[in-house]
Each structure stands twice: as structure tokens, then as C-alpha cells.
Amino acid sequence: MAEPRRKPNLVKTKVPMPAQDPQVRIKNFDEVALGYTPEQAVEEARRCLRCKEPRCVQGCPVNVKIPEFIMLIEEGKFLEAYYKILETNNLPAICGRVCPQENQCEKHCLRGEKGEPVAIGRLERFAADYAASCGEPRHEPTNPAPPKGKVAVVGSGPAGLTCAADLAKMGYQVTVFEAFHTPGGVLVYGIPEFRLPKRVVQREIDNLKKLGVEIQTNMVIGKILSVDELFSEGYDAIFIGTGAGLPQFLRIPGENLNGVFSANEFLTRINLMRAYRFPEYDTPIKIGRRVAVIGGGNVAMDAARCALRLGAAKVYIVYRRSEEEMPARREEIHHAREEGVEFKLLTNPVRILGDDNGWVKGLECVTMELGEPDASGRRRPVPKPGSEHCLEVETVIIAIGTTPNPLIANTTPGLELTKFGGIVVDEATGQTSRPGIFAGGDSVTGAATVILAMGAGKRAAKAIDAYLAARR
């Protein structure tokens, strides 16, 4: 039976993503992007050219089978599409929402040469949300008893969750140790509800538990138990996915004034502790009428947009380079701008000014000019003489980056580290300088992305399996 010839949808632009109106959404913490309807998803899926050698797949760090799953969507086989994605990516609802697709899968999409690429991320999200709406019937094999071995996973961010899931599927008994009272890592304490609803993360945690993974919260490894004690407790191998949680400060005068937050503190209070619902929730947060967020990454955009939602009348992003150099996802910059965040580019803070009671009252800045390229190839900003000026703000949020927490390293003898405190590993396996200890995600690379952390968790799971198989 000859198939009717398929005619792809040749419209140059993506099917637009339905979103909450900017004026409405800055008054709530509900998700901004609402997701495709089945009709919209099929229409967008029809834009895919089903390339024989799909370049999009190479752009994805975990090589999601993109044309295959998009074809299934086009055919209306939404659950099958979800299973196809799951073959290589166990957190599609999350990646579909927060991956920097424009630098990964979509960057390489053929359709991107003339017009917009296929909206791969949105389709991925659609498939995952559809599956969730059907009660998420995942067909995972039940574990063959007895387990092949015991593995401890330290940290429950995307790296740890992925590593744990893969190991559980291979038949290992896995325990995840998490320092906070809620698992999820940056997905719960960092990325805000309006970008990644916490129920989506919870779903993934529940799936993990269905695989038989035990999650122990309130366990700060290095304090309550050291890595070596985990070995003596009977774990055969250990994966470290503790992220890069240590906030950097600017080391400028006034940083300890009331009203100055690290982005970590600000976002943790809001996302993990739900301070935006104080006094229903007990954790308080203070927000000034005017707010300056220092930095140009996703973290800065998230902090700025949270500040607006808490009721700030004016929110500035203060960034010392130009917009092109901003590491934030384009979509986040766009959303922030739509919501009214004002960008102070080529602006560098030099001092935070306080009033007599120790509260912030302003941020002194200088204007920067772009000079010679530095080691990273980006033109180095240099201060313009006589350009000092002051932004009147009551809150300053510092979002200039984080480094790995030294706790594990300080309590694990023989673990080799890089200069910035990252754990040294063999890239292909995640093997550290200590036998039986593997690591991946931000704890190795410094602050990076969800999908890279997941990829590292996957590679480590494979390597742990090989390591333990060799010992059996």
C-alpha cells in the first residue's frame, strides 16, 4: 500500500508558544509558557524534514532521537513519541523547558538555515506533558532480584537523578543522599516555578522511586557520613553529583548590607522555601521598590523576574559586557525584557551604598567600554574614566556565578581537584582519582546546564556498571 506523499509544513517560523500575557504573569508565579495543544504540536512536527543524517541529533548532548520522536508526534502517537525520547533522555519534561536549545539541537536544525529551526524543545515538552496527563504509564522492566550491587549517589540534581535512574534500570540497588529536605537540586531551589513548575520535578522524583531508588533527604555527606564511610556502609561505588552551590560575591564595599542577597539565597528562599507565599509559608523575603541584579546569565534573569513578581516597581539587570556576551538563554532575556526588566549593559558595580541603619540605598556603577579580546575570546570590558553614576535601589542581588562546594573534597582524602575546586574526572567515564568514586555535572564542570549534567550522570552510570562488572 503506497503511502500518500508527505508534504512538510514549510512555514518559516515556529508555531508560536502560547504564553501568559506579560502584564498578567508578573503578578503570579505560574508557568509563563503554557505548552502546545495537540493540534499545535502536530502542526509544528510537520515542519521537520526527517533528514537522513539529522544534524539536530548531534547538537543534543544526549542524542535524543529527534526525527523519530517528531514523526511519532506528527502521526498522533504522542505516548510512543515520549517513549522514544525516554530511550536516551529520562527527564524530557524538564529538558523541553530549560535546555538552551538555541545552542544545541535547534542550532543545528536544517530548517534553521532559512527561517526558524523546528521547535524541538517545545515538542519534547509536549510529549512529556501529554504522557503525564495520561498518568505517565512508563513501561520500565521490574528489577531482577537480587540487585547487582549497591551504589550511593550524592546529590539529587539532574546529574544524580539521571545516574540513579540508569543504575536502577540496570539492576543496582541505589540510594540517593540529598542535603536539602527536598530532592531536585537546582531544579527545585534555583529555577523558578514560572519556568519549571515544581510538580514537573516531583513527577520525575516519583518515577525514580518507582524504579526502586531510595532517596534520603537531610543528609549532608561530609558531615553526617563521609564518602569513605559510605564505602564501609557497604556501597560498592559512589557517584558525586553535588553541583556548584557556592555563591561568589563581588568583594566590593557594602556587600554585607541588609538588602544584599546572593542569587542562591534569594532564589532558595523563593523557590525551595516558597517565601513568595509568606505568611502562609514561614520563610520571609524582603524586596525593595527598586532592585538591581548583577550578572547576565540564566540565574540573573530568574532573579530579576522573581523580583518583579514579588512586587518590585523597577528591576535592573546590571551587566559589565554587552548583550551578545550574555550567557542567558535568548528566550529568558526576551521574557525578562517583555516583563519590563531594564538592562544596564556595559555597567560595572563598584560599591553598594547603605543608610545609617545598614540598609541598601544605592548601587554605584561605572560604564565600561569593550577593549582587547581576553583569553576567552570575548572583548574585555574596561572602565570609562569619569563615568561613575549611582542607581537608586533598595535591593541588590548578586548573580555572578557559583563554584563547587568544597565540603566533599575536604572530607575525601585523595580526591583530585581543579584550580576552581571542580572534581577532576576522566571525561568519558566520570572516574575520579579514587577507585570506585565517580563524579559528574556542575561539581566537575562548574555551573553549566541541566542536559550536560544529565549526560555526565548517564556516562557515569555506564562506567559504574562496567567497573562493578569487572569486580564481580
Place this chain on the structure above:
Amino acid sequence: VNRIVKKKVLAPAVKLIEVENHLIAKKAQPGQFVILRVHEKGERIPLTISDYDREKGTVTIIFQEVGKTTTLLGRLEEGDRILDLVGPLGKPTHLEGLQRVVVVGGGLGTALVFSQVKELHRRGTKVDCIIGARNKDLIILEEEIKPYCANLYIATDDGSKGHKGFVTDVLKRLLDEGNRYDRAIAVGPLIMMKVVSNLTRQYGLPTVVSMNPIMVDGTGMCGCCRLTVGGQTKFACVDGPEFDGHLVDFDEVIKRTAMYREEEKTAMELLQRSLKEGV
């Protein structure tokens, strides 16, 4: 885990609870603290581990009901569980090589130095202890701490027990009388630790204070607990909570701990209203 096995009221609004948690009890050392949460919508608050029993697998916490979370904690009874308990956090106290030490505990501070006094005694250090409070009803743990002290002095603001006045008056007298110590340890309200530090500085007596800024995670990831020590920013939860009292910028910490006064008041008022309606 986290079951309250014993509860005792030490003074009005000051309660002691002994909580089952084998792992924390096994690791706890003097000077360390836990962070806990009492209900699903609750905040995280730090409390010092004032004693531990490795055999029974329990840690003892002594707290003063000053706001919503401590009030809710105080309403838990024996047999109840604490929702989340994490620790032991912070650096342990260093108590090695000390011949003679003076310990100053103000108000609740007495509870917080208790495990240190015990440990010093065990190591053969001679301890002079000065404990103070507003009045005699607020003096806690006097009988419990006495056996571990060479001398125990008491000061109350109103003179209802011991010296009438401040703990620092007693400390000054001891120093002026020519008592020599290797170290002073001061734990209590910020203002008391500041005054003690200013006094001991004049005598060149090294002084350790236990700082209690506002905390969230207690593991170094938020920076909320930062303070200035000797011109450098430190995180109390990982670099402390104990610091050299002569180097701490007390005024800054005092301002920072007042950051959420309004919200704390709101939370407490709402709680009191609902407790009144509920009971």
C-alpha cells in the same frame, strides 16, 4: 528518626528536648548545630546541639520560644517527630591544650556552652563559669553545670540571685583579681558577646564567641549567614559558628539579624491568633 524522647521545661519559654537521631548523635561534637523544620510550610532554623548521647542515639536541644518556629517546636510533645533535622553542621570547638578557661553564658547561652564545659572538664581543664540572666527564674542549668566547674558565678540584672548586674562585671572582677585564663568562651546575646570581647581585649585574653546570624541552608550555599571577621567575609555556618571575638564586626551582625523583624512579628501574631482560636 527525629522522635522526641524527652521534653523538659527549664524556665518560662525555655524548653529542652531530646531527639532520637542515631547518625547525628554519632557524629556530633561540642560547638556544632542542627537545622530543623517543624512542618511542611515551615522555615529552616539552626539550633545548637547542647548535648548528645552516642549510646542512646539522641541529641539534646535547648531553645527559647522567641517567634513562630520555636513556639511551634515548643508545642511538640514526647513521641512527636520533628519533620526535618539535619546536622551536625558547623565546625566543632577546639578545646585542646587548655589549662584554665573562663566561660560566660548569658541567658540561653548557658545551655549552648553546656557541652563545651562538660568536654573541657573531661579533658582536665579548670573551668570558671559565669552565668547570667535577667532574673533568677531565667537562670537555667545551674545544677547541671555546677559539677563541671571549678567556680560557678551567677549574675542577674535585678539581683534576685548572685551578683546584681551583668556577667561582664563579674568577669572584670575576676580578671582584676589577677585570675589568669588561657581563653574566654562567651555565648549569649550578641550585645553581651560584644561587651565581653571589648573587655577581654583590654586584658589580652583570647576570646571565642559563638555567632548566630540568620541562616537558611547551613552548608555554605546561600551566604545569608555571612559576617565580617578581621575585615574578611566569613560564612558562619561553615567557617564558624565560633570566631575570635576580638575580630568580629558585631554591629554588622546585630543589624543583619534585625532584617526580618517586621515579618517575624507578623508571623508570630498570626500564629498566636490561630492558636487562640484553635485551643
